[in-house]
Amino acid sequence: MHCVFIQTGHYADAYRRFAEGGAETYRDQRASVQFVADLLDRSDLTRVTTVSTTGPHQDELAPGLISEGIARDQDAGALLDRLAPDRLILRLPHLPLIKAAKARNIPTLPCFADLFQQGGPRTRWTNWQLMRALRNGPFPCVANHSLNASQTLKDVLRLDPSRIVPWDWARLRNVAPARTGLHDATAPCAFYAGALSEDKGVGDCLRAVQQTPGLRMTFAGGGDLDHWRAEAAQMDVAGRVDFIGLIPHDQVRAQMATHDMVIVPSRHSYPEGLPNVIYEALASRSPLILSDHPAFRGRLTPGTDCLEFAASDSVALAGAMAQIVADQSLFSHLSTASEVGLEGLYIGMEWNDLVTQFLDDPQNQTGWVTANSLTRLT
Known part of the structure; x- marks a missing residue:
């Protein structure tokens, strides 16, 4: 049996980096890469191919383990005809690709991490086509990451909730002890991790720092560092912000722990899922401030395990930062409650279990879809 994964990430790069002792760039990356490689230990699998939309490449990483890259506009039917998968995991x-898999009756697990929104005419047309394509065919279910993104499959794509399966990564086990206050009351500091872009709220953070005297902020992530350093200089906050670029995953949590708060400022325009940085922030026990992005809304309780502000509103963000700095009892309360908040985020199947269940039973003969569906879990 030939199993094919199609995804955006470059599997071969990650596989080789880990083989050489390199670090993860996000939580559970190493485990998911190893899980795919270990599938060849199954007696019913003879070949596993990972296909990324990162541009052409082809490598045999181990006997039967193939990584290749394609252009995003690659002819989907021709790709599937060439690969001839017996099982397809579409991430x-x-x-x-959905239409091509359906036309060829290839057992397929659509397994997304996407928040679907109504949008304008073009988005609504795409949503309608996705709905039509996914409503029936060789798909035992449609999986999506966490609760809010899964609910948009029902509310936006109008899929049957009994066929929607939420999934998540493995639980974080190493939760830090609760904190009681700032590291240094005279030098409060905030931390951001993620892509450096306006839609992710980086500019809003800079404007909030501008309005919060004495506050420093560190930004970790990929993007145009020179652009954002220039923006900081123009706002006259260059001496209070630090853009450190991409850092290994294990350093992200360490940075969170050495800062007094973690900011997740995504604007509504950013196609966010429920990012790992929220889980990591809660596990670090540094108070979390997050925007009211639809992907996050309702998953935590503002004032209990986080503070929330209106996305794109730097004044509101600055006010939340000032609350953390000024109120030690609030700081302690948020830090103490963060462990319960973290546990409450987990819903649905772990990703490894979801893929295994699909490979074992792609026709859902055992009823695993219903048992793990949105209908059953909410």
């Missing part, structure tokens, strides 16, 4: 909502 992005790529409409031509």
Whole structure:
């Protein structure tokens, strides 16, 4: 049996980095890469191919373990005809691939991490096509990351909730002890991790720092560092912000622990899922401030395990930062409650279990879809 994964990430790069002792760039990356490689230990699998939309490449990483890259506009039917998969795990909502898999009756697990929104006419047309393609066919279910993104499959794509399966990564086990206050009351500091872009709220953070005297902020992530350093200089906060670029995953949690608060400022325009940085922030026990992005809304309780502000509103963000700095009892309360908040985020199947269940029973003969569906879990 030949199993094919199609995704955005470059599997071969990660596989080789880990083989050489390199670090993860996000939580559970090493475990998911190893899980895919270990599938060849199954007696019913003879070949596993990972296909990324990162541009052409082809490598045999181990006997039977193939990594290749394609252009995103690759002809979907020709790709599937060439690969001839017996099982397909589709990790992005790529409409031509969904249609091609359906036309060829290939058992397929659509397994997304995407928040679907109504949007304008073009988005609504794409949503309608996705709905039509996913409503029936060789798909035992449609999986999506966590609760809010899964609910958009029902509310936006109008899929049957009994066929929607939420999934998540493995639980974080190493939760730090609760904290009682700032590291240094005279030098409060905040931390951000993620892509450096306006839609992710980086500019809003800079404007909030501008309005919060004495506050420093560190930004970790990929993007145009020179652009953002120039923006900081123009706002006259260059001496209070630090853009450190991409750092290994294990350093992200360490940075969170050495800062007084973690900011997740995504604007509504950013196609966010429920990012790992929220889980990591809660596990670090540094108070979390997050925007009211639809992907996060309702998953935590503002004032109990986080503070929330209106996305794109730097004044509101600055006010939340000032609350953390000024109120030690609030700081202690948020830190103490963060462990319960973290546990409450987990819903649905772990990703490894989801893929294993699909490989074992792609026709859902055992009823695993219903048992783990949105209908059963909410």
